Amino acid sequence: MPAWLVLTLLALGATACVDAPFSERQQAERVLQRSRWGTSSVYTPARTGLADAARTHFGLRAEPVQPFAYSHRVHLAQEMACTDCHQGVESGPRAGLPGMNTCMTCHAAIATEKPLVQAMTKMQAEGRDFAWARVYDYPREAHVRFEHAPHIRAKVECSTCHGDMRQQDVARRVVDMDMAFCVNCHKQQQASNDCLTCHY
Numbered sequence: 001m002p003a004w005l006v007l008t009l010l011a012l013g014a015t016a017c018v019d020a021p022f023s024e025r026q027q028a029e030r031v032l033q034r035s036r037w038g039t040s041s042v043y044t045p046a047r048t049g050l051a052d053a054a055r056t057h058f059g060l061r062a063e064p065v066q067p068f069a070y071s072h073r074v075h076l077a078q079e080m081a082c083t084d085c086h087q088g089v090e091s092g093p094r095a096g097l098p099g100m101n102t103c104m105t106c107h108a109a110i111a112t113e114k115p116l117v118q119a120m121t122k123m124q125a126e127g128r129d130f131a132w133a134r135v136y137d138y139p140r141e142a143h144v145r146f147e148h149a150p151h152i153r154a155k156v157e158c159s160t161c162h163g164d165m166r167q168q169d170v171a172r173r174v175v176d177m178d179m180a181f182c183v184n185c186h187k188q189q190q191a192s193n194d195c196l197t198c199h200y
């Protein structure tokens with residue numbers, strides 16, 4: 001394991017634990033124990049190797065390959081709301097990704113002359129749906145708990161965490177939502193920075 005990585009990991013653990021009162025420190029230990037950095041094996045079998053673990057850690061992940069050429073840029077130019085397709089975002093933890101039936105509420109009638117829309121109509125007739133590849137997510141070993149609804153209620157913009165979607169065709173990971181990103185805003189806005197707010 002290279003020294004720079006060891007130092008980064010120690011710094012992550014150390015800044016997280018400095019000045020924590022006793023109960024927070026206990027929580028910190030629980031979180032650290034269950035994380036991939038807290039165990040004696042540095043990386044878990046879920047990763048192919050240390051390079052992969054480091055790449056995930058620094059957010060340098062391969063661009064996801066999507067099964068269909070859906071474009072945010074085209075749809076948002078039509079003044080559509082995020083909630084037209086991400087219906088859970090204001091009400092629950094997950095935003096949700098749209099399936100074929102959501103798309104076809106419009107495309108049964110809109111842009112039916114376009115080859116891609118004709119391809120969708122055929123897919124629907126064959127009973128096929130989209131299996132979108134995930135863009136923003138955390139490895140299971142990080143045990144991160146995130147909820148959209150409290151952020152939308154607190155008027156945090158989608159673009160703060162996902163960038164300007166009007167400029168993106170397929171969604172890309174333009175914001176690196178690492179732990180410092182979350183913790184810094186929580187500090188500024190006086191939201192809880194208890195370890196168990198964001199970890200399970």
Ligand code: HEC
Binds near residue numbers: 084085133
């Ligand atoms: C017409 C439907 C539609 C609208 C409107 C829409 N999206 Fe999406 N969104 C999708 C589809 C389809 C995907 C999956 C394909 C992809 O990742 O590009 C997606 C994926 C995403 C992702 C990546 C999710 C992940 O982690 O896998 C983000 C973030 C996102 N959208 C944000 C937004 C925001 C913010 C808005 C409003 C400004 C918005 N979307 C409006 C259809 C839509």
Ligand code: HEC
Binds near residue numbers: 083093159162
């Ligand atoms: C405070 C940061 C933050 C804000 C604000 C935010 N998101 Fe997210 N979003 C995330 C994180 C973190 C994830 C990944 C969560 C996970 O998979 O564990 C995510 C995932 C998603 C996903 C894919 C998975 C899912 O939740 O179904 C979509 C779609 C999405 N966001 C859309 C939106 C839209 C639309 C808005 C604005 C209405 C928005 N987000 C606002 C942080 C944010």
Ligand code: HEC
Binds near residue numbers: 098106107117
């Ligand atoms: C609320 C209505 C609505 C929904 C829902 C919707 N679209 Fe669209 N879509 C449009 C409009 C409007 C256009 C632009 C038509 C134009 O430019 O002539 C469009 C254009 C398109 C095009 C053609 C782009 C091009 O230029 O070739 C495709 C492909 C497409 N949408 C796919 C999807 C997919 C996939 C979904 C579901 C994830 C979806 N749409 C959901 C309204 C919608």
Ligand code: HEC
Binds near residue numbers: 144150154156161181
């Ligand atoms: C730009 C500011 C900002 C960012 C970035 C941010 N948050 Fe938040 N978060 C808030 C605010 C404000 C609240 C609402 C506090 C309230 O409702 O009193 C909140 C609430 C939460 C809650 C609910 C807490 C509860 O008590 O119910 C969780 C969980 C959470 N955030 C996790 C995260 C995670 C994980 C990230 C990073 C992916 C993140 N947040 C990034 C501002 C932010």
Ligand code: HEC
Binds near residue numbers: 142
């Ligand atoms: C406001 C949200 C938030 C709070 C509070 C928070 N974390 Fe995190 N933490 C995250 C997010 C998000 C990640 C994932 C970062 C990534 O994968 O890029 C993370 C990652 C970690 C990791 C690395 C896990 C791994 O295997 O990748 C450790 C260890 C960790 N946190 C410990 C702590 C401890 C200890 C505390 C309390 C002192 C704490 N966290 C408080 C959001 C938070």
